[in-house]
Amino acid sequence: MLPLILEDVSFVAGGRAIIDRVSCEITPGPRTVILGPNGAGKSVLMRLCHGLLTPTSGRIVWRGSGHEGRPGAQAMVFQRPVMLRRSAIANVTYGLALAGVARAERERRAHEGLAAVGLTLVANRPARVLSGGEQQKLALARAWALSPEVLFLDEPTANLDPSATRELERIVDQIHASGTKIVMTTHNLGQARRLADEILFMSGGRLADHAPVDEFFAQPSTAEAAAFIKGELPWS
């Protein structure tokens, strides 16, 4: 279904342009990291891509999907994992059921998903009593079990400690290695360096830079990007 094409996409809420005429092409393959300070519009841009929000103007097209509208082979992991009041494994089978996977196959795929993120031992524990790190891993398993072509991750490690963050990044790499396109937001430069193949740099609702990761960090093309990398925050 990729590439995903954004054409002059704007999103206006309360008279303010949260996303301001963003155009870009998200291609299959590289891990795309949407980088930028808080309030730059990263999360909103991701929700527009995933179809949770509708652009006020402009177009979002999945050029490879062959039909109009939002393709199903995509999943998203949120900053705060939403755990349903049921067991860990039931959280995974729930997503599979909504995706129309046959009952007999749900169980098997859910177990595979939990094993892949190392949660086999807590499969039957209620999801809401798991630790924050385990919940986020479960959210990853729930998304991964759907075998999405594209996985969106919205600051998935923002509430996690460093070791849980490392583990989550390792799982994201595994998911990428399994052939899923990764699109992730972060405001963390270190994480962007570790995970990204290409950077979409957002600033004030505009797409301020779009470059391979090495090039972005070596030669940022805009002053905002350069300042962000240096740790200065001219907009605050």
Added chain:
Amino acid sequence: MGDIGSAFAEASRLIVSADRTLFGIVLLSLEVSLSAVAAATAIGLPLGAALAICRFPGRQVLLVALNALMGFPPVVVGLVVYLLLSRAGPLGELGLLFTPAAMVVAQAILVIPIIAGLSRQVLEDAWHEYEEQLRSLGATPTAAAATLLWDTRYSLVTVVLAGFGRAAAEVGAVMIVGGNIDGVTRVMTTAISLETSRGDLPLALGLGIVLITVVFVINAAAQVIKSAAVRRYG
């Protein structure tokens, strides 16, 4: 004071000896109120879920109306149901007036707004938390409603109990549409009202004690279930 004391003693005797009149009344009360609450739950919960999830023009007006109906006077509901079911009314041919079925209808009408209104609040709070995740997973509104109802089931127990409390305690509606006929439509509240005005305090008190006990025990049980569930499922 002596009168009240002996009335209490006599009331206790009626309860302990499982007096047939008293227990006939208690059983009919439970039958009517539980049926009414079951019907009101079947209608009220889906209604509450729809109001929590769907956004449509006129929704605010509907919510205000629903909140107003939560405090609707039972006698007025009784009167309306009476007019509908009376021989000359639109549903007169059903012959339901002065039967337990009419009492179930009246109490269900009283309880539906309570269950719909309170569950709407619970479900809307849950929807705020779940909306993006469920939409991301591709849930249709119907699937989302079912998920919300299931995930808030322990809070909804309290909602249904509030409805039961209203049904079991009201006297105005069942008095009008049931007629308080001895052995046919006499329930705890109408009997208490009648026996008090007739001066038969022991029976009135005995029924009062049973009524309070029933409501108390059911609420306590629900509380225990809910806190156990919260401990288990978070």
